[in-house]
Amino acid sequence: MRVAERAQNVWKPKVQQKQNLSYAQIVTGGNASCSQDNVRDSFLNVDLEATSWLDGCFVGCLREVPNLQSIKESFIMGGFSLVRLRYLGEKFVLLSCDDVGVLCNLIEDNKAWFDGLFSSVFPWDGSFTIKERFAWVRCRGIPLQLWSNHCFVNIGVVVGEVVEIDEATKEKERLEFARFRVKILVTSSVSMVKVISINGILCKVSFEEDMCFSELAFNSLVGKWGGVDTELDTEAGSEDGGVGGSLRDSVGSDFGELHGVGKGEEATVQCKVTPFCLGKEHQLHGLTEFQESVRAAIKDDGPLGAIPSHQPRINEGLIKNEVVVNEEGTQASEARQGGYDGINEMLTAFKKGLVEKVLANNEVTLHEGSPVVECGSRGAYKEQLSTMNTPLVDNSDGKALEKVIEEASGINEELASHLPNFKEMITKKCSELIVKSTSRQQDGIEEAFFTSMGHEGSPSWVANSFGPRPSFDELEHSGVRVVGKDDVACSSHIGGRTNIALPVQDVPPIVVDNLILESEKLDGIDEERRKGTLVSARVEQGFQSSTVGAAPLFDLIALEGKGVDNSSRMHFGLMDYGVVRPRDSVVKVKDVASILETNEDSRSLRLASRKVTRLEEDVSEAAGFTLKDSNLVDVRVEQAVFLVQQPSARIDSLFTTDSAIENSFVILRWIEQFRKLARYRLQLMVNYQRLNWDIYNMNAQKFFTPSFLCAIEENTEEGFRNIMDEPCPGVFTFDMLHPQFCEKLIREVDNFLRWTADLKIKIMRPNELHEHGAVLHDLGMEPMLQTFRKEYIEPITRVFYGEFGGSALDSHYAFVVDHGLARDGEVDLHVDDAHLALNICLGYDFSGGELFFRGVRCDDHITTGCQPEEMLDYCHVPGRAILHTGRHRHGTTATTSGRRLNLIFWLKSSRLAKWRRYQNDCSSWCAECMRKKKDEAS
Ligand SMILES: O=C(O)CCC(=O)C(=O)O
Ligand SMILES: [Fe+2]
Numbered sequence: 014m015r016v017a018e019r020a021q022n023v024w025k026p027k028v029q030q031k032q033n034l035s036y037a038q039i040v041t042g043g044n045a046s047c048s049q050d051n052v053r054d055s056f057l058n059v060d061l062e063a064t065s066w067l068d069g070c071f072v073g074c075l076r077e078v079p080n081l082q083s084i085k086e087s088f089i090m091g092g093f094s095l096v097r098l099r100y101l102g103e104k105f106v107l108l109s110c111d112d113v114g115v116l117c118n119l120i121e122d123n124k125a126w127f128d129g130l131f132s133s134v135f136p137w138d139g140s141f142t143i144k145e146r147f148a149w150v151r152c153r154g155i156p157l158q159l160w161s162n163h164c165f166v167n168i169g170v171v172v173g174e175v176v177e178i179d180e181a182t183k184e185k186e187r188l189e190f191a192r193f194r195v196k197i198l199v200t201s202s203v204s205m206v207k208v209i210s211i212n213g214i215l216c217k218v219s220f221e222e223d224m225c226f227s228e229l230a231f232n233s234l235v236g237k238w239g240g241v242d243t244e245l246d247t248e249a250g251s252e253d254g255g256v257g258g259s260l261r262d263s264v265g266s267d268f269g270e271l272h273g274v275g276k277g278e279e280a281t282v283q284c285k286v287t288p289f290c291l292g293k294e295h296q297l298h299g300l301t302e303f304q305e306s307v308r309a310a311i312k313d314d315g316p317l318g319a320i321p322s323h324q325p326r327i328n329e330g331l332i333k334n335e336v337v338v339n340e341e342g343t344q345a346s347e348a349r350q351g352g353y354d355g356i357n358e359m360l361t362a363f364k365k366g367l368v369e370k371v372l373a374n375n376e377v378t379l380h381e382g383s384p385v386v387e388c389g390s391r392g393a394y395k396e397q398l399s400t401m402n403t404p405l406v407d408n409s410d411g412k413a414l415e416k417v418i419e420e421a422s423g424i425n426e427e428l429a430s431h432l433p434n435f436k437e438m439i440t441k442k443c444s445e446l447i448v449k450s451t452s453r454q455q456d457g458i459e460e461a462f463f464t465s466m467g468h469e470g471s472p473s474w475v476a477n478s479f480g481p482r483p484s485f486d487e488l489e490h491s492g493v494r495v496v497g498k499d500d501v502a503c504s505s506h507i508g509g510r511t512n513i514a515l516p517v518q519d520v521p522p523i524v525v526d527n528l529i530l531e532s533e534k535l536d537g538i539d540e541e542r543r544k545g546t547l548v549s550a551r552v553e554q555g556f557q558s559s560t561v562g563a564a565p566l567f568d569l570i571a572l573e574g575k576g577v578d579n580s581s582r583m584h585f586g587l588m589d590y591g592v593v594r595p596r597d598s599v600v601k602v603k604d605v606a607s608i609l610e611t612n613e614d615s616r617s618l619r620l621a622s623r624k625v626t627r628l629e630e631d632v633s634e635a636a637g638f639t640l641k642d643s644n645l646v647d648v649r650v651e652q653a654v655f656l657v658q659q660p661s662a663r664i665d666s667l668f669t670t671d672s673a674i675e676n677s678f679v680i681l682r683w684i685e686q687f688r689k690l691a692r693y694r695l696q697l698m699v700n701y702q703r704l705n706w707d708i709y710n711m712n713a714q715k716f717f718t719p720s721f722l723c724a725i726e727e728n729t730e731e732g733f734r735n736i737m738d739e740p741c742p743g744v745f746t747f748d749m750l751h752p753q754f755c756e757k758l759i760r761e762v763d764n765f766l767r768w769t770a771d772l773k774i775k776i777m778r779p780n781e782l783h784e785h786g787a788v789l790h791d792l793g794m795e796p797m798l799q800t801f802r803k804e805y806i807e808p809i810t811r812v813f814y815g816e817f818g819g820s821a822l823d824s825h826y827a828f829v830v831d832h833g834l835a836r837d838g839e840v841d842l843h844v845d846d847a848h849l850a851l852n853i854c855l856g857y858d859f860s861g862g863e864l865f866f867r868g869v870r871c872d873d874h875i876t877t878g879c880q881p882e883e884m885l886d887y888c889h890v891p892g893r894a895i896l897h898t899g900r901h902r903h904g905t906t907a908t909t910s911g912r913r914l915n916l917i918f919w920l921k922s923s924r925l926a927k928w929r930r931y932q933n934d935c936s937s938w939c940a941e942c943m944r945k946k947k948d949e950a951s
Pocket of ligand 1: 779
């Protein structure tokens with residue numbers, strides 16, 4: 014840790030050092046020379062405070078004239094929202110982290126990133142001084158005929174050196190005064206009035222210092238976010254057949270509601286943000302153009318209101334690198350096409366950007382917001398994993414692999430939990446398949462081997478498709494657009510047709526998905542042949558094919574393999590969104606080429622790296638081999654990796670509607686909203702001054718009660734049950750939050766609410782049922798909340814809510830509700846837009862506000878009556894959590910005195926959402942359906 018060492022070496026106790034300094038030296042940080050004359054005569058003794066708050070702080074010298082706004086944005090976008098930035102003057106910024114020592118590592122580990130912003134970063138020490146500062150100056154009295162940048166620079170010299178001219182001044186948008194930035198001595202003032210002769214014209218010119226940049230910038234946003242009618246329209250949409258729909262249509266959209274935004278209103282976007290507010294005009298321009306094209310597209314083809322209700326989840330990891338990825342992706346395609354008319358191209362770019370980002374430099378990022386990497390085969394066959402030693406992902410420490418496996422097994426556990434005989438079924442199915450496929454092979458028939466888990470992970474094995482499916486030509490003839498056909502044709506050549514037979518000896522069927530391609534134009538083709546399956550397998554002998562199937566579940570599949578005989582290898586295949594039916598996909602091999610690398614030595618294809626793209630050669634080679642020997646190539650497909658679109662981004666959900674054109678709108682609108690929300694959040698995060706930095710970083714000892722931490726540590730059902738009550742089936746209560754954390758969180762939320770109220774910023778409220786409270790992402794708490802969910806909620810939901818997605822949670826929406834007399838009152842009976850909900854009371858003293866439960870119901874039975882045994886009335890206790898399913902009908906009575914604040918997590922599993930979408934049977938959880946089923950049986 015070079016930086017750490019440096020920090021230690023230069024660190025000197027500042028208290029002693031400063032004690033003998035003069036006042037002038039103190040106020041100037043030891044540098045008295047630039048102080049004003051009269052100061053020199055004053056001598057003061059002041060009691061110095063401990064300087065521990067400066068421990069571990071660094072000073073960064075910016076490369077460019079400081080624009081704190083955009084620097085803060087960069088930090089948030091770069092995923093460093095825990096770094097606190099305070100402007101010091103000149104080009105210097107004080108960098109600190111709540112955890113002393115963290116910053117040092119962070120700088121060391123992200124040197125290149127910091128280098129991009131700072132010319133130097135060094136540990137703060139007492140000898141650091143600032144001599145100069147930058148000041149924005151308003152200059153009045155310059156005759157309009159003299160307005161020019163050249164003139165401003167010359168006039169500015171009167172007060173200092175002009176380093177920047179405000180955009181509105183440059184563009185002559187605002188003529189009341191000219192505004193520019195000057196460099197002056199730290200103690201100088203710019204206020205003055207001078208008579209100046211400019212080109213012979215005598216002018217009386219005044220100079221005054223402008224308001225602090227960030228205040229001004231943010232004020233300019235007040236109108237923007239205050240005028241919510243035009244901002245961020247969110248359609249309250251319930252998830253398709255999933256959670257969603259409630260007693261009142263829906264409790265809220267995935268990312269909450271903004272006030273004043275009507276359903277189906279056209280999204281108009283005012284981009285009249287003063288140019289300086291983001292310091293990134295080009296982005297704003299991009300946005301406007303983009304929105305223009307959205308509007309144009311909408312105008313021609315129908316109202317936005319017709320767009321189906323799939324509400325994209327605006328993901329919690331939004332304001333992180335991933336936004337950049339997404340924006341880059343879309344912007345790149347924008348640049349190429351000069352608009353957004355080519356939806357598919359746009360999507361491809363969009364997704365490619367995402368994928369490439371993840372795969373760049375062999376890096377597999379697993380944090381929220383990036384594509385989730387899971388491993389189908391390895392997840393399903395965890396035990397076999399230990400016997401496989403080839404690394405799945407070529408990352409140097411192998412940690413990514415471990416994590417991949419861990420995550421995938423979570424997912425498969427969920428599936429397994431629906432299938433008591435999961436393993437046996439797999440084994441049985443496998444042996445059947447082996448027999449069948451072997452016999453077919455013996456017949457010399459080259460046919461596809463398919464196996465499937467059924468629709469989107471539903472717990473039934475469906476028939477395997479052995480029939481040949483339509484060729485690309487056939488598909489195209491039927492109106493199916495096949496992207497990258499030539500490339501794929503090349504691969505299909507191997508087996509002589511689109512789908513290749515596999516001589517399977519030992520095939521753990523790694524099941525991905527099965528889907529029937531649907532399109533009017535395909536009607537003449539029988540169903541068996543329209544089955545699209547994305548298959549991946551670990552095949553000891555024989556080779557693996559990718560298919561023209563569709564897999565809404567997965568965006569990308571890459572198989573890696575090597576020739577057993579060292580002669581060939583396989584690869585495969587990016588799922589791209591084609592236009593068969595909106596949800597169909599086509600294989601686009603070319604893209605895979607960009608993410609696969611050939612390793613000459615082992616002749617294996619490995620994931621990642623953009624360096625070498627030799628896929629086509631490999632394919633030809635393999636094909637040649639096959640044809641020549643009219644035999645199947647011996648290929649050992651060792652591993653399969655599925656890269657799935659980050660579930661909470663839920664692009665996938667956009668592809669489940671019936672019309673491609675509708676989808677196009679959904680996508681456009683999604684991106685538009687995504688950007689708007691990103692911008693909204695970014696502005697809040699950049700400008701909001703945190704009160705308690707320490708609650709933005711997980712500190713378990715300080716956040717949770719000891720009893721809760723013990724149970725988490727123990728991580729057993731028994732351990733959890735020891736701290737829990739289950740007042741009615743499926744509802745658990747337990748002490749969770751430390752009183753001090755509750756207090757701090759309340760004060761933080763209050764501080765945020767006060768700030769937004771002072772600036773008249775209309776913020777998003779938690780959901781339709783609340784007019785008060787706040788969404789915690791908006792404060793910048795997301796990194797902490799992620800850890801909160803993953804490490805302190807999921808261990809419990811995994812044990813108690815397997816069938817409700819509890820073992821595969823992948824997104825959350827966290828907010829604080831605020832109830833009391835002048836605040837929110839009662840909450841009507843509703844179900845949450847979530848699979849599970851965790852509700853923790855933070856305080857204070859209050860009466861009323863009881864939470865009542867009235868049984869678990871599906872949409873069809875949402876208004877049915879309630880049996881006595883289903884009724885539960887619960888009184889909130891500060892620090893105590895109550896955990897229930899989203900479909901558990903509940904509401905609260907009014908808080909009649911005092912104030913009640915609760916922290917609520919809405920938790921979702923994208924797996925469960927997909928599964929439920931295909932499942933009509935609610936009898937495993939809806940009490941009414943259960944009753945019905947029982948009655949029918951008896
Ligand atoms: O106020 C509460 O405790 C519950 C609020 C609630 O159920 C919700 O926001 O979904
Ligand atoms: Fe609720």
